[in-house]
Amino acid sequence: MVLTLRSINEDPARASSHALETELAQAAAFVRKHSIASIYHAGSGHPGGAMSSADILACLYGAELNLWPDSIEDPNRDRFVLSKGHAAPALYAVGARYGFCDAKSALRLRKLNSPFQGHPHVLDLPWVETSTGSLGQGVSVAVGMAMGLKLQGLSARVYTLLGDGELQEGEVWEAAMCAAHHGLDNLCIIIDYNKLQSDNRNSEIMRLEPLAAKWRAFDFGIAEIDGHDIPEILKTFRRASVTQGRPSVIIAHTIKGKGVKYMENIPTWHGSVKFTRQQAEDALQSLGATRSEIKELLDV
Amino acid sequence: MSSTPSLIAIGNDSLRESFGKALSALADEFPKVVVLDADLAGGTGVHHFRKSHPERLLQFGIAEQNMMAAAGGLAATGLVPVVTTFAVFCLRAIEQARLSLAYARRNAKIVASHPGLDVGPDGGSAQALEDLAAFRAIPGMTVISPADPIEMAKATRAMLEFEGPVYMRTGRSPARRVFNDDHVFEIGKGQIVRDGSDLTIVACGVELARALDAAEELEKENISARVVNMATIKPIDGALLKRCAEETGAFVTAEDHNIYGGLGSAVAESLAASHPCPIEFVGVKDVFGASGEPEELAEQFGLTGPHIARAARAVLERKRKA
Known part of the structure; x- marks a missing residue:
């Protein structure tokens, strides 16, 4: 059984933050390995951003979100919106880890008649909450959700993960202004700040810095953290959840391609890529997969 | 065939005013409806709704893209968002309408005032002559353009009763009356x-x-x-x-x-x-x-x-x- 905050709550004897952190690290490794495998089988997909966001996603689904496979229609569930929809393989993998979908089915990424489309689609997979894939829109949808929950007196929270390149979309700043104006303290924006985008470094394409100052000027509660440090991610989520009167943003410094040595910090691995068998094997090996695990993931 | 074969009168109500009044009158019957405004309530007719139901008028400022996609989020929580702005600015946010409303099949309504040459003096930049074509090309989008104030009021009700994304045109200028109060409006029927x-x-x-x-x-x-x-x-x-x-x-x-x-x-x-x-x-x-x-x-x-x-x-x- 996968250890989650709920299982800890249900069984206090297992309550150990160390055990949870260990589980979340394993979940993040699972997300990375499954993302590589599904992108390999698809013959296309974006591995870099899936690797950089794996720890954040594991912490959300494994600990922070009040969301379970049997509560995806509960009006008071927490919502997560993957605004950087191209990290879909990581979302599917974390969903598989926590029982929202079947892990083996999720390997049919980008295939004809598979619900695991290249970008998440809510009519295919209700638990992804909304359809994304056009940068800037997911954060607006999350703002609308946060407003709707408040209007209806529900205490659920809304989380959304944005890419750093995504911040070049003007809509993000429309959404930021709106969230602050309406005091959406039930909204938490997380930025997967891996410094790279499709073609090159952010700083070359369209610079984002000073990034924290931008969000501060928009009147957000801000945290800047290491997006691969699980205890720090968990602690920051807790702090964001008690922020009152304004929305939160977590600027999570990450490494694009994190965990796959040959991929780390190389922009080429952002865009949609086609893995050779050797590249997929090397990536999985780099992520600590055993021989039998590699075979199981790649020979389905 | 309607009981009204020819023009009744030239009324003073524009389609936008008729829409705004109807929406306000229907608000209690449709408690899930919220109205989204981008600083144009006086122009789109929803100033009536703002007066009668201020707590359900959500202000988005002059930022239509965020407003359109946020409507998807509001709808996802079970509310029925009615996005209001000028038709040209709906075109500005059409990709948000496509992905976050239509593709996600949200029960959201877009009501566009100031379409066509009917806009008048504001000129070419403000006169949307492409909106019916553009919204018609979005799968699952219902597109409505009522003819007179009576039909507009009836179409407003029909739009709220209908489940799914709708794009509805109103109009800026005083509109001629064509129909009597007994006019029956049904989506999909001429x-x-x-x-x-x-x-x-x-x-x-x-x-x-x-x-x-x-x-x-x-x-x-x-x-x-x-x-x-x-x-x-x-x-x-x-x-x-x-x-x-x-x-x-x-x-x-x-x-x-x-x-x-x-x-x-x-x-x-x-x-x-x-x-x-x-x-x-x-x-x-x-x-x-x-x-x-x-x-x-x-x-x-x-x-x-x-x-x-x-x-x-x-x-x-x-x-x-x-």
Whole structure:
């Protein structure tokens, strides 16, 4: 059984933050390995951003979100919106880890008649909450959700993960202004700040810095953290959840391609890529997969 | 056939005012409705709603893209968002309408005021002549353009009762009354508002009143023109069009929109598949608008009753030769 905050709550004897952190690290490794495998089988997909966001996603689904496979229609569930929809393989993998979908089915990424489309689609997979894939829109949808929950007196929270390149979309700043104006303290924006985008470094394409100052000027509660440090991610989520009167943003410094040595910090691995068998094997090996695990993931 | 064969009166209410009043009057009956505004409540008619239900008027500032996508989020929590702005700014946010509303199949409504040359003095930049075409091309999007204040009020109710994304055009200028209070509006259904046997004029929005002007003019020349109100552009009432094709054999379409992609195209697509016959298209001929009073613009760009009558004579000529 996968250890989650709920299982800890249900069984206090297992309550150990160390055990949870260990589980979340394993979940993040699972997300990375499954993302590589599904992108390999698809013959296309974006591995870099899936690797950089794996720890954040594991912490959300494994600990922070009040969301379970049997509560995806509960009006008071927490919502997560993957605004950087191209990290879909990581979302599917974390969903598989926590029982929202079947892990083996999720390997049919980008295939004809598979619900695991290249970008998440809510009519295919209700638990992804909304359809994304056009940068800037997911954060607006999350703002609308946060407003709707408040209007209806529900205490659920809304989380959304944005890419750093995504911040070049003007809509993000429309959404930021709106969230602050309406005091959406039930909204938490997380930025997967891996410094790279499709073609090159952010700083070359369209610079984002000073990034924290931008969000501060928009009147957000801000945290800047290491997006691969699980205890720090968990602690920051807790702090964001008690922020009152304004929305939160977590600027999570990450490494694009994190965990796959040959991929780390190389922009080429952002865009949609086609893995050779050797590249997929090397990536999985780099992520600590055993021989039998590699075979199981790649020979389905 | 409606009980009202011709124009009733020239009222003072614009379609936007009629919409705003209807929305306010319906608000208690539809408690899940929230109205989204981008600093245009005075222009779109929703100032009535703001006055009656201020807590349900959500202000988004001048930021239509965020407003359109946020409507998807509001709908996801079970509310029924009604996005209001000018038609041109709906075009600005059309990709948000596509992905976050239509693709996600949200029960969200977009109500666009200030469409077409009816905008008048604000000029070409403000006159959306492409919105029916653009929104019609989005899968699952219902597209409505009511003709007069009575129909607008009824369409507002129908839109709220309908489950799914809707794009509805209102109008800026005082609108002529065509219908009585007993008018029945149903999404997806056109009505014959004046019977005739030589040809059928299909119109929507402000052009319906002008189509009735044309029918009057043609009657004096012993031409019997049937006039159909086609307030739902999508899904188009193909059965009614087929019947009219069989019974009259020639068509004129009339809309305050580019002749490409709107009502005329929808009628042509439908008839091409069911009962092909000659069609003339009255609309703006693939150019942008300009400043001027709506009636002056209608005259200059060819949207008046006499222009429709001229198109009717032309299509009858083609029908005779066919």
